[in-house]
Amino acid sequence: MSTVAESAPFQLPTSWLGVGSLAIGSFALVTSEFLPVGLLPDIARSLDVMTGQAGLLMTMPGIVAAAAAPLSIAFAGHIDRRRVLLALLVALAVSNVLAATATSLTMILIGRFLLGLAVGAFWTIAGSLGPRLRPGPEGVKANAVILSGISFGTVAGVPAGAVIGDVFDWRISFWAGAGLAVVSIVAVMALLPSLPAKNRRGIRGMPGLLLRPKARIGLFAVLTIFLGHFAAYTFVTPYLNENASISGATLSLLLLINGVAGFIGNMLGGWVSSKKVSLSVIVAAGLLGGSALLLFLLGSSQVAAFVAVAVWGLGFGMVPIAMQSFLQSAARDALEDMQAMFVSVGQIAIGLGSFVGGLIVDGTGLSGAILFGSIAASLTILLMLTPAARSSQR
Template identity: 45%
Template structure:
């Protein structure tokens, strides 16, 4: 999980919106360092997705158990999003970002060097701290580095890092893993993380906090009935997405019988389709968030759910994976816009809660999908994911009776 609601909330809470001047170079270089940090985090969080078969084979675990490499950081990130938001208090946000990026470096080093699966999971737990903490406070900081007029553009730059990580990170990791081994992929991610950390230490200025968040403020989002409905929809669709997506590589290998290079290329196409989905989702939420959620659920449900039936055919599997990518691109902007349209007054505290919910759903999806893979096979995980996504569409179609225009304009999170 990546979150522009946090950017908006801190921007809104700033009394002066005066940009903080970086010590070296242009403010946009500092923004870029945050964007590259987002890229590194997204890439590392989902890196196991393209490497599961190789990891499972070397460590002597099932692919379902290997999927814990996605589950563990998601669960830890859910806690970190809240604990970091509250716990950092009045600490200079520059130091917080440095510390969170450092967990990325340590995580990749531990995973790359460990031959024990429990130690690897500890390394992935470290990553969860970085992921949760970064999405709770990181994107918001980019708006403080530039003038108020350029704040939206700065946030867009950060989320471009997310998009690049989604499109290129996982297939690049799978490609490196195929050529040099899966450990090399994590080593490369660690090197990128170290370079990002050094860049941030050089470019980021002092970033004193503007307002501290307390635990008492966190439940505010949950008191709004429309927001609660959106949270349930979020849980269903993220469960469906990651119960299936975590095991897309084993499915394409075992059922579609594609080679590693072809799978990497198809994952790249999946990510590129996500760009298109993001544009479609942005257009739909401007008209009707309810419609956007329903279309997202149906797109994901049909594409994922049809894979067990048609996925043995390479051309059919390719088409379904691309459509799946479009649905994935629509998903975050749709659920996020619904929730913060429902409770714009709760944006101050709601960002950390939303990040936690997304990460719990993501981790739980990977866990349930892994259990399904181990008991029924990879096709079972696809069927489960499709059913959960369709359930979200039904939930919104039946229970979401009202739908106004979005009160804030948000961009995709991952």
């Protein structure tokens, strides 16, 4: 009887409001993480540092997030997940305030360090809550809604931050980020129910996941698909400039289309994942690999470039929910452990992707990075066709 009583609150329609509050939090995190992208020159001038040094504002959160993901499992212990998430969102707000008031590079990097902690731990915990808030088949849909904050942040949040910084001052953009964090705190306080910790193993349960063939395949797939995407997409703008003579307003329009397609891909990924998780990864990788190959072969055509970049956005929009759903299907008894590994491997792959892409560009040119992205996506498909990937093992 007690089991029914405990699970009943998560069966109510109001649990969707809890899911929505986590989507607001993810939107605030993504927007804050990528705010410096369009502001680096202004930040560098204001703090009297080189632009390359200011680039540490993007490097710092990724490195810290990769470490914070597993550590959050170790230190969160038996604390109610609602309380943990609120603490992380408070850290997000503080990180933005530190950035907005920074008088030195060190001060703003401290803020970005806090952001990295919040990013890694938030995705680890919030990313595993969809099935708890909406048990059964709706768990995948709930995760898709939570992850939709990524798409909203990319499509709307990041460009808006750049515009605010351009019209007013870069510090105002970070103040806006702090405001978003406060909104997310209020949303979680008001809408997210109490979620007692279920992970009794702590960090000790994570190594055991590597003994599961399906989990190993999934983590390799995370590495290949993220590595390939960021190796290629990091250099897609200069590639379009050089090969298709796309720049200025036309380039901005194309990147906006890519972002909108990514939002649609997120919803599509949630729907396909609810039917068959391995198929969702195959479709996402196929769209990514196919669009990169199209860009490589016909990139000099503006029409082909528009089609390729739009399809690329659709494919990558599917990736987070498709990969997350696949990994969770391999460890339904250890969702937080698997989510922590997903976040860590994903963050490492993102950093490696840009680095590897740079090496390829220096060695073979921009086209080489685009082709590498297509090859890596193809390897992801091959991984999903192995017997271990198609098994129902948990």
